Amino acid sequence: MAEKSVRNVGLFGHASSGKTTIADAFLFCAGANNRFGKVTEKTSIFDTDPEEIERVCSLTLGLATFDYKNNTISLIDTPGYSDFIGEAISGIEAIDCAVVVIDATAGIEVGTERLLQRIEERKLPLIFFINKLKKENTDFSKVLSSITAITKRNIIPLTVPIGSATALSGVVDVMQNKGLGPKGAEIEMPADLKDTLSQYTDKIIEAAADSDEALMNKYVNGQKIELNECIDVVKNGIIEGKIALCLAGDALELIGIHSLIETIINFMPEPHQLPDITLNSQKIARNDKSPFVGFVFKTTVEPHLGEVCFVKVLSGEIKSGDVIKNTTQSSDEKINQIYLLKGKEKQEINQLSSGMIGGLVKLKNTHTGDTLAARSIKAALAPITFPTPSISMAIVPKAKGDEGKISNGLTKLHDEDPTFTFAFDPEIKQLIISGIGELHLETVLSRLNRKYGVSVDLAKPRIRYRETFTKKTEAQGKYKKQTGGHGQYGDCWLRVEPLPRDSGVEFANEVVGGSIPSRYIPSVEKGVKEAL
Template structure:
């Protein structure tokens, strides 16, 4: 196929709420350009982008799918993304490599919850963005309300390029950049280009003037030109709009009917002529802060933004050429692990279809197969060109589950399968809790979890079971206690004998040294599970030999690794060993270890033991009119509200919430706010568990 230079490659990503029509619009653009002979539909499960079995089964996009079209000597790479924020990892990775974001809205709904959530990420990336109001010919279409909702989202810099109009029963689109009206037949396709009707000229001229003024504001030369002659021509307006898009200060708004093939050609023309290419944007940054020049003369650098595993093909690696050119059989170095990869195959992907190419140039998006050492977020660069491009920052997980193989023989297979899923989708996190002896799966939500379960079952052949994870409680004490224990065992020959007297106290930072003891030695131990053990040798008169003190401490630590209340780790205790006895023949290390463990356990149970629970710092972003319901839910979860801040039409609630109470919070929050609220949490500290909760847990 034709190889395009960097000035004629445009990378766009389609984002938007569920059912906004992204997949249909992509299908129509491919059809309009003549790259496919007939348009598939989501209902018939035959679109180019939604080709995975799970997407056919669920009837919606689950994966971001790269494809391309060609329009008037430009190549447009399109990434069609899911509309549900459970799959936010697919959306973010696609935004990261796109040059322009195309946000698709359903004309019946305008800006929806999903649009708002995705916009928050677009705004952080500061990428050029345009809006497309789809389904303008639907009987319940509300174009004006949809446009107002865009203005509410992005402000007055939403720029209306088009609006729909019905003339003599025919669907039309008035374009105020070209000052023409496009009239479509019943089957859509190529429209008739007409003059704007007399009754619409005044309104169209008003919008055209607004467009001219906005375009002039974004370029000093254009502003001087505008002040000089009072207007701008079409080419000058395009220049100003492009500058505004690059600065993330202008957001053009188009209208289409993707289903009936109306307006897609004009949208592609705008992407060709106005939407920025990679070379127009600020250079990518490497991890060490260096600019990556987007020129074909620079050393080759590929950024891997997505990997997919298919049973019949293995791993497919998707990348964007950030600099230079990549050719078939090139050897490139992975900056993360210094491994060399050979590009044995090079493709342009259109859904599941692969088009082989011999090379790809800077700014283009392509794919290769069966790389051995490369994952999402890796950089592949020329061997003599050490470079690591800034990785994609994926959002933290929102739900956690303990995962088990239904058939215990599949435990290892389950672990390997989850590692593959994580390599394809970094928003899936896998960890093993040595404390709870559970494999913990973290992901974005219930639908995300259902997709993982489907993949395990249908792709990897593993039946999995998901449960509520155990909470990592801690045990400590609230007062001092003394205890002694004699271990004596005689079973023929050498026996076992040890007697240990000790006192324990709660430990806290900056406390004074123990009173009433002669301290002969002190050891502070930072425990791997948090907190401290401070161990004092207070032996007087040599009643216990110094060589047995480490064994006593080992016995204490054994108990601390499995506390008497709930089997949880013990923390923040200091121990004073002050007396005891030994036998010249029968005393040994194991005897003092056993005696130390029993003495410590008895003292612990008599020291008013207390259970501690992990408390999370929770931040919830919720619409103003829903704060009350969320606040009530948080209080029912034993939360301590730290404060409330305003952020446009949202409130930011900050609280300290026990981790044990956050189970199911993601689902409940979505239900309470119709999916409009978001949250994040991070570990804060361990706090005492209320007495009634402790009694239930101990029982």
């Protein structure tokens, strides 16, 4: 397996754009699954969580690693709902190629733009896949124009639809000049598409000339440029973030999926072709001979295995039995079992090579965002930046004595999903949970019940009331104690008055003549401030 080429691909986009359908179609067309799993039929390889099956949508990151021809492909499917954006952000950290899926009936949506911004920040190689073209009222050219408006990259359409809406029968491969039907079967290309095809061929040549000086000179001088001359230039432009590809299809009809697979293999870079890793100004090449560096981008908790850490090997190799360093936590970790993951399926292997993604189990102190490395390396990669929670609710256990089980369950759920947080507020005496949205919190509490057997009620957080002085007033305090002899006596006046807002607390001693000894004043000040 180590000798095979590696591709790490992620699917991103707005909710209901068809990402999971594309992922399942990808596995089916690549021969990694003997049936076409479907979300609506609850047979998807990627949506295996009970909440996902019940709601018929993706709520967590899904991973499938499989072989295709001479390549090892790790395909990551991510949720589109904004409540679960943390899962998509984790996926972005693991991939070497992003496929942004666009629903042809809806065009560019908010979720698409939000994720595209993250992808652009990381300068990832990029493919746009215009999906659901067999539905009514779809317009490939219109969606293609909207794509060019949201990115600075030159967009090259490598496939265009044959027919439109319900008449869609396949796509034309612009580079190979042939028609492809469902599952990539070759079909006849209509004669009326030849002029359109010529326009898209020109787009490829223009984009390549824009990225290469030699081709630009030929283009300016009116010399003919063959498509074969553009391939390497396009590949380099993709790595440099100057060019993005665009494909057409309908995943439910298995149209355009074969072209997507072949485009990833033929045009997207392997991990070793990407820029070196930088750790404290140290450059580390992405190959098997370099020191081991890995990044944990996702953690799940499973009943019989415990925590499973999804790790992307950025450089070097890792084997069962190795002792490595968690440079984020400054602790050693011993590698036990290593798994390749395909939905619920797990295949135990002995090692992961540079560029590969796998699951590590029984690590003692490793969590999402941690860097694992050879013991000679001390620096850590930057952790994942997740959005802060935007909604909070209080929870109350339905059964007495469940507080410990609740705390344990919430801790593990936070390890799985860092966008979910919880804390006990001593001021209002409530356990507060926080998340991205209402659906997010509903899903967390459903998992708390299912996985840890704890039921809770939701309540509104109490208000933290604040009091302050509104006018000047005085009060007298006397202390008398007769214990024989002279006894003890004290008489003190305390005056309070408001200060301008946000001025804090000011304590002033206006005792004159030493009627109250100065050594008692600090105690008075301490008592006043404690009372406030």
